[in-house]
Each structure stands twice: as C-alpha cells, then as structure tokens.
C-alpha cells in the first residue's frame with residue numbers, strides 16, 4: 720500500500736470510529752497511528768517484551784502469546800513483528816477496527832484479532848499460551864468475574880502471565896471466592912473506549928490479595944517489575960502513592976523442600992492497612 724492510500728484509509732477509520740486513543744504504531748515512514756512522537760506506552764512495550772525475553776529465555780518466534788483486551792493492538796503487534804504467534808481479544812469493535820487496520824498495513828500474518836468478552840476465556844475456546852498479557856483489564860472486572868478471570872488466565876497459561884494493573888491502597892471491602900477471603904475496594908467505571916463492558920463498578924484488589932489470588936489459582940510465584948522503568952509508576956512509588964504496577968506470575972511445579980519436612984503450607988500474604 721502506498722503512503723497516501725494508508726493515510727486515506729486511516730482517515731476513514733477515524734471518521735467512523737474516532738481517533739486512536741493510546742497505541743501509537745508506525746505505519747510507514749513518518750506516518751503513525753497517532754503521531755510522530757512518543758505517547759507514553761512505548762516504555763510499557765519495552766518493559767513487557769524485556770520481561771518475556773528474560774523470563775522465558777526463548778526467542779519470540781518460539782512463543783504463542785495471548786493479548787487480553789488488546790485495545791488498538793500495540794502489544795500483540797509488537798510481539799508479532801518480533802516473530803511471536805499472537806491472539807488479541809478485544810470487546811469493542813471501535814478498537815478492533817484500528818488493530819485490524821494496522822495488522823493489514825504492516826502485512827502481519829502472525830496475529831489474529833478476535834472480538835470477545837475476556838470473561839469467555841477458556842483453554843477449550845482459545846487453547847494454551849506460553850505468555851498471557853493481562854494489561855489494563857484486570858481492574859475493570861467486578862466480583863466474582865475478576866476471580867474467575869484469574870483462574871481462567873492460569874488455565875490458558877503455560878509459562879507466565881503479565882498483569883499490569885491497578886491495586887487498591889486501602890482495604891475497604893472483603894470478597895469471598897471459593898471459601899477464601901480477599902480484600903480491596905469497589906471502583907466506579909467511566910464510559911470511555913477503555914472502560915469495562917457490562918459492569919458499572921469493578922474491583923481493585925489490594926496487593927496482598929492480588930498476590931494470594933494468583934497463588935490460589937495455581938501460579939507458582941509472583942514478581943513485581945521495577946526495571947525497565949515506567950517513569951509514571953516509579954514517580955507514584957517515590958511519593959508512596961503507587962496504586963499501579965506490573966506483576967508477573969510464573970507457572971511451574973511447586974518446589975517441595977528436601978532439607979526439612981516442616982514447611983507443609985504456603986503462607987498467605989498478610990493484609991495490611993495502608994493509611995490514606
């Protein structure tokens with residue numbers, strides 16, 4: 720496609736669905752989905768890809784990746800450009816049209832975009848993935864969906880899942896899932912193209928509850944990423960206001976200690992009251 724045709728098709732999409740809201744991807748030469756400047760998500764792309772490379776120790780071309788609630792497709796598209804086989808699930812047609820447009824301009828055959836609700840995720844429907852990206856969607860679901868969602872992510876994941884999510888700094892409400900108690904607070908959703916679909920409130924879990932949930936559903940360990948840096952997150956951390964971070968859950972066989980039989984249970988992360 721020549722650049723004028725791409726520009727014209729891009730404008731047609733903007734006329735129908737509005738401008739791109741977050742994912743800036745170079746289409747050709749100086750032509751980008753948003754513009755020829757940094758928009759902020761670039762540092763996230765770098766963080767997530769570095770984490771995948773470091774933690775899998777494999778080349779991207781060996782990986783099957785799921786990009787949940789993929790918006791305009793940036794993370795999945797970057798991974799497909801790097802050689803991974805990717806499925807992107809997104810609930811809004813407005814966002815998917817933009818993702819599909821970029822896929823066709825870049826001539827990518829390694830990524831498929833599917834319109835679906837992430838609450839329908841299952842291994843029966845989508846198969847399994849080495850890597851699951853759960854970026855900017857976990858905190859948009861309500862209870863009990865958010866708990867089922869965590870469980871289904873674990874079921875489709877064979878190696879690691881990246882959760883870039885808000886957490887609650889306050890312990891305001893308890894939620895019961897499969898006889899276990901979790902804490903957090905309810906959050907009122909807005910009405911943008913980034914918001915949840917079908918629920919007006921969502922649950923933001925506390926950090927300890929998020930850690931406990933990920934272990935309870937079957938992940939073997941959970942890590943929080945600080946570098947490569949997302950400056951916005953680290954600034955919040957320096958002010959002790961951090962309510963968003965990148966958590967990486969790994970899936971492996973639980974290790975049984977050989978040096979002592981005494982540790983039989985995985986201790987749960989204790990909740991702590993955080994002053995507001």
Ligand SMILES: C[S@@+](CC[C@H](N)C(=O)[O-])C[C@H]1O[C@@H](n2cnc3c(N)ncnc32)[C@H](O)[C@@H]1O
Pocket residue numbers: 741787788789790791808809810811814835836837838854855856859912913914915916
């Ligand atoms: C905050 S945006 C995050 C997008 C992207 N993952 C990122 O990190 O830039 C949330 C996305 O989730 C989508 N979404 C919200 N609820 C959904 C649901 N139940 N099923 C599928 N997509 C959903 C929205 O349309 C939006 O694209």
